[in-house]
Amino acid sequence: MESEAEKSRILIFGGTGYIGKHMVRASVSLGHPTSVYVCPAAAPRTRTLSLDLRREFRSAGVRIIEGELEEHEKMVAALKEADIVISALAYPQVPDQLKIIDAIVAAGNIKRFLPSDFGCEEDKITPLPPFQECLEMKRKIRRATEAAGIPFTFVAANCFAAYFVNILLHPHDLHGEIVVYGNGEANAVLNYEEDVGKYTIKVANDPRARNRVVTYRPEPNIISQNRLISLWEEKTGRSFKRVYVPEEDLVKLSQTLPPPDNIPVSILHSIFVKGDLMSYDINEDDLEASRLYPEMQDTTIDQLLDVFLADPPEPPAMAAFK
Numbered sequence: 001m002e003s004e005a006e007k008s009r010i011l012i013f014g015g016t017g018y019i020g021k022h023m024v025r026a027s028v029s030l031g032h033p034t035s036v037y038v039c040p041a042a043a044p045r046t047r048t049l050s051l052d053l054r055r056e057f058r059s060a061g062v063r064i065i066e067g068e069l070e071e072h073e074k075m076v077a078a079l080k081e082a083d084i085v086i087s088a089l090a091y092p093q094v095p096d097q098l099k100i101i102d103a104i105v106a107a108g109n110i111k112r113f114l115p116s117d118f119g120c121e122e123d124k125i126t127p128l129p130p131f132q133e134c135l136e137m138k139r140k141i142r143r144a145t146e147a148a149g150i151p152f153t154f155v156a157a158n159c160f161a162a163y164f165v166n167i168l169l170h171p172h173d174l175h176g177e178i179v180v181y182g183n184g185e186a187n188a189v190l191n192y193e194e195d196v197g198k199y200t201i202k203v204a205n206d207p208r209a210r211n212r213v214v215t216y217r218p219e220p221n222i223i224s225q226n227r228l229i230s231l232w233e234e235k236t237g238r239s240f241k242r243v244y245v246p247e248e249d250l251v252k253l254s255q256t257l258p259p260p261d262n263i264p265v266s267i268l269h270s271i272f273v274k275g276d277l278m279s280y281d282i283n284e285d286d287l288e289a290s291r292l293y294p295e296m297q298d299t300t301i302d303q304l305l306d307v308f309l310a311d312p313p314e315p316p317a318m319a320a321f322k
Contacts, residue, residue, distance in 0.1 A: 008111070008205050009033045011082035013069075013089055013100060015057070016050040016314055019118055024053075028060050030201050034124040037078055051249050069096045071278060072103055079107035084204045087116040094137045098144055105148050113150045115141045115206055118196065121156035121215060125276040128254045131266035153203050156215040157196045158189035158277050165190070166315045168225060168272075169232050171308045178240045181268050182247050184226035188276030191216050192299035199296070200290045208292065215282055218290040220300040220310030225272055230245030231302060235309050247273045 010027045012019040015036035027034040036057060038050065054064050067074040079085065085104060087097055097115055104110045119143065122135035123142070125137075145152045169178060191199075199216055203209040226242075233239055250269040254262050270276045282288050290298060307313070 008083045009035070009081065010084045010086065010201070010204065011037060011065075011078060012259065013037050013085070013087045014093070014116065015062075015088060016053040017088055017090055017201045018163070019193060019196060020155075021053055022193045023086055023088055023200050024057055024062060024197075025060075026194070026197035026201045028062060030198075030200065033063075034061075035065055035078065035082060035140050036076065037065045039068060040066045061233060069093070069099045072099070072106070075100065075103035076106045079103055080109060082110065084112045084114075085110050085137055086200065086204060088112045088118070089116045091134060094141060097177060101141075101144050101148055101150065106244070109152055110205055112210065113152050114155060114200065115146060115152070117142070117155050118157040118200070119161075120158065120270070120277055121213065121280070123213075125270065125281045127270035127276060127281060128251065128266040130254050130259065130262040131270055134263060150208055152279050153206075153209045153211075154213045155200060155203065157200070157214055158191055158211060160196065161190035161192045161221070161299075161301065162313050163193070163316055164188075164196055165228075165308060168228060168311075169308075171232070171312050172315055176238075176241055177243050178229055178242045180225050180229070180242045181242070181250065182273035184229070184242070184272075185224050186272055187222050187224050187278045188271050188275070189277045190221050190223060190228075190301055190304075191218070192221075193306055195296075199293070202293055202296075203287075203289065206292065208288060212287050214287045214292070216289040217277075217282060217291075218298045218300075220298065220302075222278065223301050228301065231305055235305050245263045253268075 010032045012020055012027065012034065015024045016038055024034060024036055041051060058064060065078050087100060089097060094116060104113055117138055122138050126132065142154055196216060203214045229240060229242065240309055247269065250265050250273060253265045254269065257265065
C-alpha cells in the first residue's frame with residue numbers, strides 16, 4: 001500500500017488556506033507529487049500570507065496552478081494530471097465544490113475525492129439551526145459526490161486544536177478570566193492541525209477508506225473545557241476565574257444575532273455544550289484514524305499546551321462564514 005501511495009499524484013484545492021497548508025506540507029513530506037489549485041496571485045482576495053505560502057510550496061517542489069473555480073477546462077486539465085483530489089476550501093466556497101465535482105466527472109481519471117468536510121460528522125448530529133444550515137451545504141456535496149459515482153473518503157476531523165485553544169484560552173492575553181460555555185463538562189475532540197494534515201494524506205491513499213467515512217478521534221485528544229483550563233492552570237502556574245455562559249444564552253444568541261454572526265455561537269453550543277462530537281459511538285466496523293495508523297505519533301493536547309507555553313502560535317483569523 002505504501003509504494004502505491006508514494007506514486008499517487010495529489011491535487012489540493014484551498015491549499016494556501018488555514019488547514020489546506022498543513023495538507024500540502026504533509027503530502028510533500030510523505031513523498032507525493034503535489035499540486036495546488038489557487039486563485040490568481042493578482043486577484044484582489046489573494047492575501048500576502050497566501051503569496052508567502054506559494055513561495056514556500058514552490059521551493060518544496062509543489063506545482064502551483066493559478067485559476068478560478070469557474071474555469072472548467074483549466075480544472076479538467078489539472079485533474080487529468082492527478083490521481084487524488086482534496087478540497088480544503090473554506091466554508092463560503094463549499095457550494096463551489098459542485099464545480100470541482102463536474103470537472104472530476106469530465107476528467108474521468110480521479111481515484112479518490114475528499115471534499116471539504118474537515119469538521120464534525122454532519123450525517124450524525126443535529127445542532128442549532130444556523131449551524132445546521134452550514135452542515136446541510138456540506139451534506140449536499142457528499143450526496144452529489146456519491147450520485148456522481150466518484151470514489152470518495154469523507155473525513156470527520158472534529159476540532160482544529162490550535163484554533164480552539166486560542167478561542168477557549170486566549171493564551172496571548174494577560175487576563176484573569178476564561179469563558180466557559182455551558183457547565184464545561186461536555187467532551188470535545190481537539191486534533192492538532194499538522195496531524196489532521198498527515199491523517200488526511202494517509203486516508204486519501206488508503207484502500208480501506210475508499211467510499212467510507214473516517215473519523216479522527218484519538219483518545220488523548222478527547223477533553224472537556226474544564227479539564228483544558230485545569231491543564232493550562234497547571235502549566236502556567238496561574239489560576240483563572242471561570243465565567244460561565246449558560247446554554248440558554250447561546251441558544252438565544254443563535255436566534256437573535258444576524259447571519260452569519262449566529263453561526264459561531266451555534267458551533268460553540270454544539271461542540272462544548274451539547275457535546276455533539278462525542279454523541280455517537282465508533283464501533284469496530286467504523287474507521288477511526290488513530291486505529292488505522294497506530295504507528296503515527298499524535299500531538300496530544302498536553303503537548304500542544306507546552307507549545308503554547310514555549311512559543312505560542314499566532315492567533316488565527318476567525319473562520320469566515322460569508
